[in-house]
Structure formats: C-alpha cells, structure tokens
Amino acid sequence: MTKIVNISTDPNAHVQMVSEAVAKRLKEARKQQKISLDELARRANVSKGMVVEIENCKANPSIAILCKISAALGLSVADVVNVASSPTVRLIEAQEIxxxxxxxxxxxxxxxxxxxGPNMIELWKWEIKSGEFFESSSHPAGTFELFHVEKGTLKLIVDEVELIINEGCSAIAKTDVPHQYVNGGKGNLIFTMTVAELHK
Incomplete structure (x- = not known):
C-alpha cells in the first residue's frame, strides 16, 4: 500500500517529508521497471549524480527535474508525490497536499x-508574491496548461510570447516550450492551473 504523505505546517518538515516520499517512490518505480541509474539519467536527461542524490533523499529536486524523471518512468508528478487518483473516487485531505x-x-x-501518468492531468494552486517569478523548461510534446487568475495579474511568457492575464480572466497555453509565470502586479498573485499531458 502506498504511504500517504502527511504534510506538517512546519516548512522544513514539509520539505523533508516530500523529499522522502519522492525518494522512495522513484527508487521503487525504477527497480520495478528494472531500469539502472545510468539508464534513468539518460532517459530523463539529468545527471546520474542528481538521480542518486534524489533517491538517497539528499536533494530537493525542482519541479522541472521531477517532471523529467517522472516522465522517464512513465509516471506523473502526482504519482511521485502521491496525490494521483487510483480508486474511482479519492479524497485528498488538506494536510496531504x-x-x-x-x-x-x-x-x-x-x-x-x-x-x-503517462497521460495525466494535474491541478495546481499558485501564489506568487510581488517580485517573484517561476521559470520552467519545455514539457513533453502535447502538454497544455489552463490558467484562471483569482487575484492579481499573471504575466505568462511562453517561448518569448508575453500574455497578460488579469484577475478574473483565464487562458490556455501550449507549454512544450520554455515558459515563465511572473507576478505582473504589485500585490499577491493567486491562480489555479491545470496541466494536461496527452500522448497519442
């Protein structure tokens, strides 16, 4: 049975718990598929050292690295951090997110x-403070992201195309190219995002 990650309100404990869950899940998946560390690193296009550090819970991988390694194993990021749905209906408690x-x-x-995964849909909640931004590398071909801005202004940059999404507005973007989420205003930016990665 998969262990449910119980997230603490302490940020340091939270990071450690997520890192431990990620390390365990990735190592289990790699061994089940009989993939060597070298082969996983090659498929994911990350260094073997990074894969080893993640599996030994000595690294806190970025979202981009998690995406690459998960995809190389045929998993979604949600599979790896244990918020993927497996039964017909499943409740994810607030402390598990x-x-x-x-x-x-x-x-x-x-x-x-x-x-x-590998065909997957993810639901994200972002809060980006004034002056912050998030930069992402290309997702696999066929990846789309849907956005709805609840508060503030999102400046979305996709392959050098800039789109301003104001409060109450929504947008869709193909994100198999480098992209950024930037707080385009002076206050807090809050938005929800759905990521869909569909393989033919």
Missing part, C-alpha cells in the same frame, strides 16, 4: 490533485 515550489518572498506552488 504537497508544496513543490517555494519562492524567495514566500510564494508557493501546491499540487492539489492529479491523475496517473
């Missing part, structure tokens, strides 16, 4: 729920 990004001014990105 992991924070996978912390901005320098206190912003957060939380993976609220997701389906199992």
């Amino acid at each position: 992991p924070t996978l990004w912390n901005g320098p001014e206190g912003g957060t990105a939380r993976l609220l729920a997701g389906t199992s």
Whole structure:
C-alpha cells in the first residue's frame, strides 16, 4: 500500500517529508521497471549524480527535474508525490497536499490533485508574491496548461510570447516550450492551473 504523505505546517518538515516520499517512490518505480541509474539519467536527461542524490533523499529536486524523471518512468508528478487518483473516487485531505515550489518572498506552488501518468492531468494552486517569478523548461510534446487568475495579474511568457492575464480572466497555453509565470502586479498573485499531458 502506498504511504500517504502527511504534510506538517512546519516548512522544513514539509520539505523533508516530500523529499522522502519522492525518494522512495522513484527508487521503487525504477527497480520495478528494472531500469539502472545510468539508464534513468539518460532517459530523463539529468545527471546520474542528481538521480542518486534524489533517491538517497539528499536533494530537493525542482519541479522541472521531477517532471523529467517522472516522465522517464512513465509516471506523473502526482504519482511521485502521491496525490494521483487510483480508486474511482479519492479524497485528498488538506494536510496531504504537497508544496513543490517555494519562492524567495514566500510564494508557493501546491499540487492539489492529479491523475496517473503517462497521460495525466494535474491541478495546481499558485501564489506568487510581488517580485517573484517561476521559470520552467519545455514539457513533453502535447502538454497544455489552463490558467484562471483569482487575484492579481499573471504575466505568462511562453517561448518569448508575453500574455497578460488579469484577475478574473483565464487562458490556455501550449507549454512544450520554455515558459515563465511572473507576478505582473504589485500585490499577491493567486491562480489555479491545470496541466494536461496527452500522448497519442
């Protein structure tokens, strides 16, 4: 049975718990698929040292690195952090929802729920403080993101195309190219995002 990550309100304990869950899940998946560390590193296009550090719980991987390694194993990020749905209906308690990004001014990105990979859908809640931004590398081909801004202004930059999404507005973007989420205003930016990665 998969262990449920119980997130503490202490940010340091939270990071440690997520790191431990990620390390365990990735190592289990790699061994089940009989993939060597070298082969996983090659498939994910990350260094073997990084894979080893993640599996030994000595690294706190970025969302981009998690995406690459998860995809190389045929998993979603939600599978790895244990918020993917497996039964027909599953409740994810508030304390189980992991924070996978912390901005320098206190912003957060939380993976609220997701389906199992490789075809997957994820639901995220972002809060980006004034002056913060998040930069992402390309996602796999066929990835789309849907946005709805609840508060503030989101400046979305996708492959050098800039889109301003004001409070109450929504947008869709193909994100198989480098992209950024930037707080385009002076106050807090809060938005929800759905990521859909569909393989033919």
